Amino acid sequence: MNREPVLELVGVGKAFGSLKVMEGVDLTITAGERHALIGPNGAGKSTLFNVISGMFPPTAGEIRLRGTRISGLAPHEINRRGLSRSFQITNIFHRLSVFENLRIGVMARHGVRYGLMRPISRMSAINDEANAILERVRLARQHDRPAGDLTYSEQRALEIGMTLATGADVILLDEPTAGMSREETDQAVELIRVVTEGKTLLVVEHDMSVVFSLCDRVSVLVYGRILATGTPGEIRSNRQVQEAYLGEEVA
């Protein structure tokens, strides 16, 4: 595996006014790695995702994507540099068809953002690619249905598809299996494993079985700081982590 760092966080902090929710976060994710971010509720996992993806800028430190600084950029600029994220609460285009939801992402990848001169139906490269992603996330049967009509787990799959559609190779997934049954979770994990093949993945996850089966490395975030980073085995046996967070789940 290529061990070149793809996403680097150096001393990243975030404060809302005088309230510091994150401080001194250092994290390095290497190419092709599947990295999990775990931590108790309120540890700042979502904040960290928001800071990395540009929803709001960090108040300290620097974030680099393949060596270039991305902290402080707008979300669309970060996405164009190759980092794409999903959302914990399903964030799709409810009234557009499932196909169209994905096509919006593919359009961005092809750079047809302000295309006004040609009908989209004639852009076969874009349509084919959207169809290919539709099949990869196993929603081809739902092609024409409004995305808002899908079942919850189908919407979660669409959410992942949309995250992939913009062609980014660094993928951030925010609790992709939240609210799913055991069976749905297994399917979702399998889907994530397949579709992120060859990409770099950072995933927030509560389900420890998902974390330990899917990911190469794990970082534990507690009170806005990284407590430990290591392989699933190292994290499992880390006393500090056990005390702070994992508790009985690992025992």
Add this chain to the structure above:
Amino acid sequence: MLARVAAIGVVLAVLIAVPPLLGIGWQNAMTNMLIASLFAMAFNLLIGQAGLLSFGHAAFFGVGAFATLHLMLAIEDRSVSFSTPLLPLAGAAAGFVIGAFAGYFATIRSGVYFALVTLAVAELLHSLAPHWDGLFGGEAGLSSMRMPWGGLSFGSTLEVYYLALGWTALSILLLWAYTRTPFGRLTLALRDNEQRVRFMGYNAHATKVIVFAISAMFSGIAGALLAISNETANYSLFSLHVSAQVVLHTFVGGSTVFLGPVIGASVFTLFAFFVSDVTRSWLLYQGLVFVLIMLYAPLGIGGLVQAHMQHWSRLRWPDLAPAYALAGAVGACLTGAVVFLVEALQIVFSPEYAAARRRLDGAWPPIELFGLEWQVFSPVTWIVPSLLAAAGLLLLPHARRKLRESWDGVLERAEAERTAEPEPQLAGAVEP
């Protein structure tokens, strides 16, 4: 699809063939109908497709009209030579430029804040225009004459009508083509979820500015057509009334249906043409129609039409026809009662009636309504609207239940058909 093209062809043929047979008043009303339709279509690009509700679209309508009048004045002076049929290009250019500028600020925010900024832009122009002689001609406004061009004199109402028809048809065609482009699809995505659009690599603000400017451009064309038709414009074009009117037209017609705004604008323009001659309360009736449609058919007239077209094969007219007949009867009773009361009260409280009473030393002369004389204090007079209202209100729950039952049947059949569709064996077997 073929049926739709044929229907549009028939409507266009009627719009081309019929006006020469009509009087000037009608031709004028139809020109106004076209202008209102185009304005509402331009407005609906924002609310229907981008999900942005503008309360100040009169700004761009007015700017288009004034820009066109300036060009007409220059042509009149012979300082510029420009073809009369292409005058709306001035409105389009002015609408686009001012729209891009105002849109840049308005679209920094969404929702209520966006609506308030657009409102402020129109109000700014409305208060500025009467004091700015050079640009807006002060309170009197600007006036000019249409110049002949080619073999056409542009002297008759009919020629202006055809010019408006050509520009409206072309603009609506372009707006339709817009919905088929990648940017048109992105506009819909923006309406559904602006945040996700940003996280998929699009600059949401730039996108909104472009949509806004295009909407303002087509509004400017509509304003230009008005300037050409009236040969004059003043600051009242920027008034809140104009901004509100286009909102009403769009929602009565249905903002979710592509041609819905055309329906709303046509219905209300013709309504004004007919009813404003008959009664001074026509704006009240227009407001009542708007409120009723928003409450009971929130997708507008276009939404009702679309529902019927979508389920055409599943409609069972033996069920529906009695329900519609009953609903129509209820509507007629209640309309009769309301109109009777409004008109009677309007007469009784009018200054003319007060003057008539003074002439008769305080006696109450009969009022004339629907070609009959009614005594103000005779019970017969008030029994009529009371009976109509009572009949309407008694039958109303019944009519609503019948409507609901017959449409429930239609929707059940639609759902049954959908679930009965054979599901493909393999994921991915469906090709677009």
